[in-house]
Amino acid sequence: MHPEMSLILLTVLAGTGQGIFISVVMLDLFLHGTGVLSDRIILLAGGASIGLQLMGMLASVFHLGNPQRGWKAILMWRNSWLSREVISLSLSFGMVMAYTILFVTGADYTLRIIAGLVGVAACLTFFISSSMVYTSIRFIREWASVFTPLGFILFGITSGVAIINVILPLAGVTTVITWKVSILLVILATISLFLKIGAYRSYARMFEPLSLRNAIGSNASDIRLMDVGTSYRHYNTREYFFPLSTSKEASMQKAVIITAFAFPLMIWIHTSVMPDMYLNTFLSSIAALSMMAGLILERRLFFIQGNHLQNLYYGNFRKRYVRNPLLKSSERDITSS
Amino acid sequence: MSQMALVIDLNKCVGCHACATNCKAWNTGGEFGPLTDRDPYGKEPSGVWFNRVQTYEVGRFPDTEVIHFPKSCMHCKNAPCVKACPTGATYKRQEDGIVLVNYKDCIGCKYCSWACPYGCREFDDFDGVMKKCTLCIDRIYNEDLPEEERKPACVLACPTRARVFGDIDDPNSEVSRLIRDNHGYRLMPESGADPSNHYLPKRKVTIQIDEEEILARRHVFVTTEKKFTSYGETTSDDIAVP
Numbered sequence: 001m002h003p004e005m006s007l008i009l010l011t012v013l014a015g016t017g018q019g020i021f022i023s024v025v026m027l028d029l030f031l032h033g034t035g036v037l038s039d040r041i042i043l044l045a046g047g048a049s050i051g052l053q054l055m056g057m058l059a060s061v062f063h064l065g066n067p068q069r070g071w072k073a074i075l076m077w078r079n080s081w082l083s084r085e086v087i088s089l090s091l092s093f094g095m096v097m098a099y100t101i102l103f104v105t106g107a108d109y110t111l112r113i114i115a116g117l118v119g120v121a122a123c124l125t126f127f128i129s130s131s132m133v134y135t136s137i138r139f140i141r142e143w144a145s146v147f148t149p150l151g152f153i154l155f156g157i158t159s160g161v162a163i164i165n166v167i168l169p170l171a172g173v174t175t176v177i178t179w180k181v182s183i184l185l186v187i188l189a190t191i192s193l194f195l196k197i198g199a200y201r202s203y204a205r206m207f208e209p210l211s212l213r214n215a216i217g218s219n220a221s222d223i224r225l226m227d228v229g230t231s232y233r234h235y236n237t238r239e240y241f242f243p244l245s246t247s248k249e250a251s252m253q254k255a256v257i258i259t260a261f262a263f264p265l266m267i268w269i270h271t272s273v274m275p276d277m278y279l280n281t282f283l284s285s286i287a288a289l290s291m292m293a294g295l296i297l298e299r300r301l302f303f304i305q306g307n308h309l310q311n312l313y314y315g316n317f318r319k320r321y322v323r324n325p326l327l328k329s330s331e332r333d334i335t336s337s
Numbered sequence: 338m339s340q341m342a343l344v345i346d347l348n349k350c351v352g353c354h355a356c357a358t359n360c361k362a363w364n365t366g367g368e369f370g371p372l373t374d375r376d377p378y379g380k381e382p383s384g385v386w387f388n389r390v391q392t393y394e395v396g397r398f399p400d401t402e403v404i405h406f407p408k409s410c411m412h413c414k415n416a417p418c419v420k421a422c423p424t425g426a427t428y429k430r431q432e433d434g435i436v437l438v439n440y441k442d443c444i445g446c447k448y449c450s451w452a453c454p455y456g457c458r459e460f461d462d463f464d465g466v467m468k469k470c471t472l473c474i475d476r477i478y479n480e481d482l483p484e485e486e487r488k489p490a491c492v493l494a495c496p497t498r499a500r501v502f503g504d505i506d507d508p509n510s511e512v513s514r515l516i517r518d519n520h521g522y523r524l525m526p527e528s529g530a531d532p533s534n535h536y537l538p539k540r541k542v543t544i545q546i547d548e549e550e551i552l553a554r555r556h557v558f559v560t561t562e563k564k565f566t567s568y569g570e571t572t573s574d575d576i577a578v579p
Contacts, residue, residue, distance in 0.1 A: 001451070047542075064444020065465025072424040072442055082448050083423040139528060140456050210395060216406055216520050217536060220395040226403065227392035229354070235459040239450065302417050309525070310456025313391055313408065 001140075002239050003303035006063035007221030010056045011130055012159075012295045014089060015152065017162015018123035020045055021096050023181075025116035027164075031177065032109060039104050039259055041171045046100030048163055053093050081132040088125035095119025127153040134302075139309045141206050143302075147199035154195055155260075155295055158188040162264065163286040169281040182272040182284075189268060189291075193261035196298070200253045203305060215312035225315040240308040241316040252301050260294020263287070339504040340410055340434035341472055342533035343492070344512045346523060348540055349499035350390075352405030356491035356500060357388045360409075360470070363490035368475040369440075373463040385459045387470040388491055404539060407500075409491070410457040410470035411524070411532030412436050418449035418458065427467070434506075434533065435474055440466045454528040472502075505533055 024037075024045045031037055061067045074090075078085040094116050102112035131149035138144050165185050168178045212223040228237070244252075264287035271280040271287075311317040364387060365371040374384035388409040395402045416436050418427050426442035427449050429435070443466040450458040450467060458469045473489035476482060486493060492500045502511035512535070515521060521535035 065460065065467075066443065066446075069424070069442065069444045072426075073444060073446070074423070076423050076425045077579070078466065079420050080423040080448075082421070082446065086423065108471070133448070137417075137452055140451075214525055214527075216393060216404065217524055218393075218395060218538070220406065222395065222397055223404075224394045225391065226394045227352075229390045229392070230382075230386075232381050232383050235385070235450075236456050239447065239460070240456070273560075308451070308456070309454045309528070313406075313456060 001303050001306040001308060002208065003300045004063055005300075006059045006061075008296055008299040008303065009059035011152070012056075012057065012292070012299050013052045014056030015127065015130075015156030016159040016163065016292065016295070017049040017056065017096075018092055018126060019158065020049040020052070020163050021092070021099070021116075021160070022120050022123055022157055023160050023164040024049070025099070025120050027177075027181075028113065028116060032282070036173060036175060036177055041167060041173065042100060042103045044167045044171055044213070045164060046096060046103070048167070049096050049160075050093070050100070053054060053089070053096065057093070071257040077310065081129050081136055085129040085133060088122050088129055091117050092122035095122055123156075127156050134306070140306045141208060142203050142305045142307060145199070145202060147195060147202065148302075150197060150312070151181055151192075151195060154188065154192050155298070158192050159288075159291055159295055161185050161188060162268075162284075162291050165268070166281065166284045166288050169277055169284070174277060179272065182268055186265065186268050186272055189261060189265040193257065193265060196257060196261060200257075202319070208307070208320065210309070210312060210317065210319075211321055212312060215309075225313075228314055235316050236310060237316065240311050241314075242304045244304055244318065249301075249305070252297070252304075256294055256298045256301055258294075260291055260298050264291045264294075319324075338431065338434070338506060340412070340414065340506045340533050341477070341502070342434070342505045342512065342535065343409075343489070344501045344503070344505075344515050344535045344537060345407055345470075346497075346499040346501070346515075346519070347404055347536040348407070348537060349497040350405040350407060350495075351497055352392050352403075353496060353497075354390050354492040355496060356407055357386060357390055358386045359490045361386055361493035363445040363473065363476070364471075367473075369468075369471055372468065373461045385461045385468055387457075387459075387468070402539065406539055407491075407536075408455065408457065408524075409534070410436060410472075411455055412470075412472060413532070414531040414533060416531060417452040417454070417528075417530050421448045421452035423448065433504075435472045437471055437474065438467055438469060440464065440468075443467055454525060454530060455532070477502075505535065 024042065028037055061070055064070055073086045074083055077087055095115055097120060098115045101114055102115055128149055131152035132142040135145075135148045136138070161181065162185060165181055168181060212225070213219065216223070267283050267287035271283050274280060307318050309317075350521050360467065361372060372385040372387075373380070376382050377384065388407055390405055390407040393404045393406060395404055412435055414434065416429055419429050419436060424442045424444055426439045426444070428437060428439070430437065445460065445465040445467065447460055447467065448458065451577045458467050461468050476489060477487050479487060488502050501512050501515060503510040505512050505516065507513060515537060516560040519540070521537050523532045523535055
């Protein structure tokens, strides 16, 4: 599929904003009564969360052909995952604002925790709905795997904790809480790293034995596309296609793994054992920036790797070659038949 | 409940694009139009078409054949685009099974076109909405047109009569009989979309004649029968040859 920057920014930024909110509510649940969470932290974290979600919402509006009717997207929540995504994003945005206001105005703890937990439920619904938008398209096999929803949830939460890891020392929290958050971050980042490597390996093993025989329903052994029917590009050759060779895909995957997971993970392992607070804050912010950039690359590659079925008709269907050592070497490259 | 659909005979299609051109012309002037064209006479023509014709070559030289393949919205019974649409702008009519887009509700998120496994939907970047074949719903119920012209524009334009329009849920209709008699098939049934448009496969009809049969009938005169279609013309497959 052609990578749409507005959708990439929506899912990454809104995901990170919601990860921040989930982390804040979890900290509030576990640190109630210790006085560690000050107004300053909540304002920084809540402001970051609101800002990121707002940027994501604005980005998604630019994707629409008729944004003035965008509110109608909530109407088919019974059928469409996209509808549920829009509803859960609006709900979580509202809950983040409600929670932040309730905290800084000193409202009752129970009230703000209820707002927080409703917001966490909305955030998880958003992760699941926005990933199901892609997973529910069953014939795009790269998208229809279990790694898609797991990835959305895990990367959103991990990037949120990464931002919290920067906010806490910036707001002056020097207790053992900061150290515990960085340990949690190391664990989450390690799981994310292995999840993404597992996802890329599963894509490499995907063998789609689809050809023009399936597309046009013919039993002939040799079918070739002779004429596309148009003299220039159009929607069907643009929207579903991105020119990607196997070597370029491999190097893009490496870039994603290093920028989003491996490099920040190295920094976080380092900062979780080193005591220097100022250096740690500086390094943590570099790691968080690297993870955000890496997640944007990851989501872009996710879009690019999606192989739509209608590309078969235009000769744009990207075939993966299965490496079966039992096949003779002349049979290992499966051609279009 | 009827399901209106097209049956396209791949045996007869010659790839002339008359169906695509007539569809474009009708939908530029009809109730749903116009369809956007960018740089139509220049070097980079790009636009919205409901019906596109691809050409495929089958076999290895010298035993090759050419298949011309027109493809438009299949009006699936289990349409994935209808399930995907967040606003409900895309809907399937109960009375005749035609899938339509309400341009006033469509927000142009393009999710329906991702969900369609056949690639029949196109985004009109001028109007900001998704557009697709309407099965000429503004023609088939149109009282201002004569009875025999209340068919989709592509069906009327086809010079080889390769496209036929009718109700596939009615076992006595022409399209149902064509599907039964000619092994009509649907595209990619494993997609789960249950498309309604059928294609009739390429076939060659052969008979075996022995030399005695030719000699035995050499003195019989050849007679022809003319059968009139509704347009008052003779078609070549109506001439009987013993």
